[in-house]
Amino acid sequence: MICLDLFLGFLKVGCFAFGGAYGAIPLIRDVVMSYGWLSDEMMSYMIAVSESTPGPIMVNLATYIGSSQAGFLGAVIATSAVVLPSFLIILLVTALLKTVLKNKYVQAVLRGLKPCVIGIVLATGVYMVLGNCFGAISEIRLNLQAVVITAILVALKFGYKRFAKNKLSPILLIVISAIAGIAVYGI
Amino acid sequence: MNILFDLFLTFAKIGTFTFGGGYAMIAMIENNCVERKQWITHDEMMNVTVIAESTPGPIAINCATYTGYKKAGFIGALAATLGIVVPSFVVIWVISAVMDNFLELTVVANALKGIKIAVGILILDAAVTMIRKMPKKKLPRAIMICSAIVMLCINVFAWNFSSISLMLIAAVISLTIFILNGAPDQKGGAGK
Numbered sequence: 001m002i003c004l005d006l007f008l009g010f011l012k013v014g015c016f017a018f019g020g021a022y023g024a025i026p027l028i029r030d031v032v033m034s035y036g037w038l039s040d041e042m043m044s045y046m047i048a049v050s051e052s053t054p055g056p057i058m059v060n061l062a063t064y065i066g067s068s069q070a071g072f073l074g075a076v077i078a079t080s081a082v083v084l085p086s087f088l089i090i091l092l093v094t095a096l097l098k099t100v101l102k103n104k105y106v107q108a109v110l111r112g113l114k115p116c117v118i119g120i121v122l123a124t125g126v127y128m129v130l131g132n133c134f135g136a137i138s139e140i141r142l143n144l145q146a147v148v149i150t151a152i153l154v155a156l157k158f159g160y161k162r163f164a165k166n167k168l169s170p171i172l173l174i175v176i177s178a179i180a181g182i183a184v185y186g187i
Numbered sequence: 188m189n190i191l192f193d194l195f196l197t198f199a200k201i202g203t204f205t206f207g208g209g210y211a212m213i214a215m216i217e218n219n220c221v222e223r224k225q226w227i228t229h230d231e232m233m234n235v236t237v238i239a240e241s242t243p244g245p246i247a248i249n250c251a252t253y254t255g256y257k258k259a260g261f262i263g264a265l266a267a268t269l270g271i272v273v274p275s276f277v278v279i280w281v282i283s284a285v286m287d288n289f290l291e292l293t294v295v296a297n298a299l300k301g302i303k304i305a306v307g308i309l310i311l312d313a314a315v316t317m318i319r320k321m322p323k324k325k326l327p328r329a330i331m332i333c334s335a336i337v338m339l340c341i342n343v344f345a346w347n348f349s350s351i352s353l354m355l356i357a358a359v360i361s362l363t364i365f366i367l368n369g370a371p372d373q374k375g376g377a378g379k
Contacts, residue, residue, distance in 0.1 A: 181301020
């Protein structure tokens with residue numbers, strides 16, 4: 001049953017989403033792909049949409065995927081499921097278990113979890129960038145247009161940091177990438 | 188004004204006007220809840236941020252739940268958390284209703300091809316930022332590199348292995364090594 005799947009799938013995401021929004025993206029990809037809820041393409045678009053609309057990225061993705069699978073009810077179920085674990089954990093920690101996070105065994109578990117999340121995010125980023133430029137492993141081919149856009153965006157991202165002394169905002173990068181897409185693929 | 192209503196509205200405002208989530212939201216929450224409303228102190232805010240980093244879920248949700256609970260117990264936590272979720276829920280709900288028609292336009296399709304590339308770069312950039320902030324020790328580095336390699340293989344060769352299993356393995360390895368070392372008391376705590 002789709003509503004139960006949505007609930008369990010996003011509950012899993014909510015329970016394991018360490019490391020903020022970008023830590024959660026690989027997890028959501030994993031869950032979404034394994035249930036076949038969205039294609040790889042749609043997933044990327046929705047990450048961009050979530051990044052460009054207000055609110056936590058995880059909540060945005062859950063709402064969209066829920067509504068695409070089971071309408072309004074699906075959106076409510078997926079969103080609640082993704083929020084529920086952090087809601088309950090904070091309540092527990094503030095109300096009862098103030099010291100549990102300082103426990104040395106809990107800390108040892110967290111010391112293993114955090115680098116693993118970073119590794120997962122790194123792998124996802126590398127895979128997405130290379131996948132865009134060279135296609136999947138089963139049919140490797142150079143995608144020249146994608147390489148051009150990648151080069152432009154990377155140059156902008158690092159060039160901007162050097163001259164403006166702060167980071168190019170993700171939203172601005174997405175806007176520029178959209179324009180570059182229209183220009184490069186349009187011709 | 189009723190405190191529950193106030194909690195809901197304040198967090199709804201924060202939810203409506205912060206883009207990109209995460210740390211952008213912390214600044215907004217600090218500004219509203221600590222400086223203007225004085226619902227929680229700056230120190231409390233710092234504590235929540237640290238707890239948020241050690242617990243799963245969006246940081247903004249963690250902060251909202253904590254502040255709401257402090258001010259008005261369980262119902263307060265519920266009101267604040269709903270406040271932060273409802274705006275993005277509504278925006279995405281509207282977008283999802285028009286998304287399919289929107290995708291059929293060629294210009295939009297081309298723009299999205301460009302955006303797809305930006306998303307990859309943003310994720311890579313987030314990873315690099317996190318690696319820089321990681322403790323510069325052998326074990327975390329080894330776990331990070333191994334996880335990255337396994338995850339890359341999962342993606343490339345479509346292995347049937349979830350990232351959650353990978354995280355559980357990393358947690359078990361870290362705990363085992365800690366216990367084998369005689370569970371020494373840590374100075375300074377984890378992750379920082």
